[in-house]
């Protein structure tokens with residue numbers, strides 16, 4: 634995010650900057666743009682707004698991912714969602730979070746929990762398809778579900794799905810807990826990616842075609858390990874919370890005085 638703005642004498646704002654990877658950015662008429670200490674509504678017909686590129690994606694082909702640029706875009710004061718003057722910047726204060734960044738960050742936990750729910754729906758669909766296929770497909774005179782190599786995969790897929798559901802319910806109830814939201818996204822999304830891959834494996838060559846939606850589920854879910862914060866950033870958030878001692882729940886787990894579930 635490189636967007637800067639300055640306030641004019643009449644209270645309007647002038648935006649300059651650009652941002653890659655904006656969901657629906659290539660088709661949006663109205664968008665919310667965050668600067669360092671404010672957020673604005675920008676309309677796509679404002680002079681100086683450009684949609685530089687629409688990316689072609691591996692999955693999620695309806696997503697319309699855009700690269701947006703703002704060159705001296707005049708934003709009228711009526712379009713300000715919020716704004717707070719920053720104190721004059723010194724080297725130290727530049728490193729501090731601004732109100733806009735804090736405001737944006739409070740949505741990240743709930744977004745990650747919501748992405749986990751999307752992933753659970755994808756996992757459920759992949760498991761359903763794989764179970765049905767394994768009961769119908771006959772090899773060596775038996776349905777392939779009778780081979781442990783296949784049925785144990787299904788057992789593992791269901792176990793990971795159920796564990797993900799339990800974690801999701803807990804994170805949903807505490808969605809402002811950013812470490813728990815990160816834990817949930819990391820666990821559910823990486824497991825769903827694995828579940829989709831295993832479903833495809835169970836289906837053999839037909840899984841790799843588009844006769845069944847499993848190849849699509851696999852391509853679509855891959856984004857969730859990147860968008861909304863990558864797996865690596867989820868791990869960064871979790872370990873930071875643990876080592877800084879913020880993770881009271883985990884500390885109490887270790888000490889055995891747990892309010893275990895909610």
Ligand SMILES: Cc1cc2nc3c(=O)[nH]c(=O)nc-3n(C[C@H](O)[C@H](O)[C@H](O)COP(=O)(O)OP(=O)(O)OC[C@H]3O[C@@H](n4cnc5c(N)ncnc54)[C@H](O)[C@@H]3O)c2cc1C
Nearest residue numbers: 653654655656696698856859860861862863864865866869
């Ligand atoms: C389909 C799609 C839709 C998107 N929609 C939006 C949107 O609507 N709005 C929006 O703002 N963004 C959106 N994004 C952007 C998305 O959030 C970012 O792509 C994502 O956060 C990763 O940032 P990056 O691509 O700059 O990766 P980079 O930061 O360049 O990371 C590259 C690699 O380095 C790793 N890495 C980076 N820093 C660290 C670190 N400190 N420690 C360990 N590893 C690290 C990353 O995990 C990754 O593996 C979208 C992206 C995609 C693909």
